Amino acid sequence: MSDGYHHGDLKSAVLRRALEVIEQDGVQALSLRSIAADIGVSHTAPRHHFGDLRGLRTAIAAEGFRMLGRHLIETRESGGEFLDVGVAYVEFALAHKAHMTVMFAPTLLDAENTELIDAKDLAFGELRGGVDAMAARGAIEDAAAAVIAGWGLVHGIATLGITGNLQDSQLGALVADGDLLEITRRAARMLYGSPGSSEQGGPAN
Secondary structure, three states, X not given: OOOOOOHHHHHHHHHHHHHHHHHHHOHXXXXXXXXXXXXXXXXXXXXXXXXXXXXXXXXXXXXXXXXXXXXXXXXXXXXXXXXXXXXXXXXXXXXXXXXHHHHOOHHHOOOOOHHHHHHHHHXXXXXXXXXXXXXXXXXXXXXXXXXXXXXXXXXXXXXXXXXOHHHHOHHHHXXXXXXXXXXXXXXXXXXXXXXXXXXXXXXXX
């Protein structure tokens, strides 16, 4: 079987097909041999880039964290406050469900992979940086609690949304229009106030 791919193209093709499989059938359905057959390459070809299935999942997670970090940075650099960065986190999760499924499944990944470590540092560094900036101007007193609470809030909402648990619960009726980004913004205001306001860091009025 002829691979028919350039070096970089094959890696991208495997990643794209893997994400499609996760989106359709879940991460447990991933198989390097099946992916190779799907994209028309030899069954050993994907191993040149990923080694094994854990390597493939780790590459997906690293890509996801890099994309998340860049999305959060773009939000901040366009003038977004910490609250806006939180909303952007949920926005990313809803748009990249397959990535999120793998990113937060540590038992499926190689925790010592340097690309994964660097990508996680990029994303979580952006979340931490937003809290540190608020603490520096006296908007919050406990930065450690603030960053954990903020992440817990947005990640929890994102997880409820991408798994369908919020929609399937009796609480789903509280989000009648299905706008999780707006409900995220409203929930975050309860913790951090409105972006740019003097009330940031305390409950919104």
